[in-house]
Amino acid sequence: MQDNAYFCPECGSPAIERSALVGGAASCKTCSWQGKNEDLHEVPFEHDFPSPEAIAERFAAEFSGLIAKNLAQPIGSMLLKWGFMTMERMPQELGLYMRAIATASAKAVLEVRQGLETGAIKRPEKKPEGLRKGVH
Numbered sequence: 001m002q003d004n005a006y007f008c009p010e011c012g013s014p015a016i017e018r019s020a021l022v023g024g025a026a027s028c029k030t031c032s033w034q035g036k037n038e039d040l041h042e043v044p045f046e047h048d049f050p051s052p053e054a055i056a057e058r059f060a061a062e063f064s065g066l067i068a069k070n071l072a073q074p075i076g077s078m079l080l081k082w083g084f085m086t087m088e089r090m091p092q093e094l095g096l097y098m099r100a101i102a103t104a105s106a107k108a109v110l111e112v113r114q115g116l117e118t119g120a121i122k123r124p125e126k127k128p129e130g131l132r133k134g135v136h
């Protein structure tokens with residue numbers, strides 16, 4: 001099954017308001033961006049959950065927000081260090097990279113979950129209690 005998640009084109013936040021109508025108004029609750037529905041960054045994703053698809057969509061949106069909020073700075077520094085971006089282009093390009101990273105990561109999580117559900121991925125075996133260290 002396919003769904004779409006929507007993100008702010010300015011800051012990548014999933015906290016957006018959008019009209020149900022094509023061409024309707026959209027705005028971001030994180031930054032001050034305002035525009036139209038079709039300007040929002042749209043992320044299609046595949047899923048196959050027994051639970052309502054709304055859960056998967058909400059998960060992807062929240063996951064992307066979490067990654068953007070917590071990892072934009074360290075990832076930005078690393079991309080600069082490795083020459084993927086220049087300081088001048090960072091504001092625009094970091095958003096592109098972060099959206100791609102968030103989308104791919106959320107997709108990977110959903111794929112692992114699906115693999116575990118279907119048995120395509122073997123569940124790791126539990127370690128015997130005696131082998132755990134530092135857990136009391």
Ligand SMILES: [Zn+2]
Pocket residue numbers: 008009010011012013028029030031032033
């Ligand atoms: Zn925004």
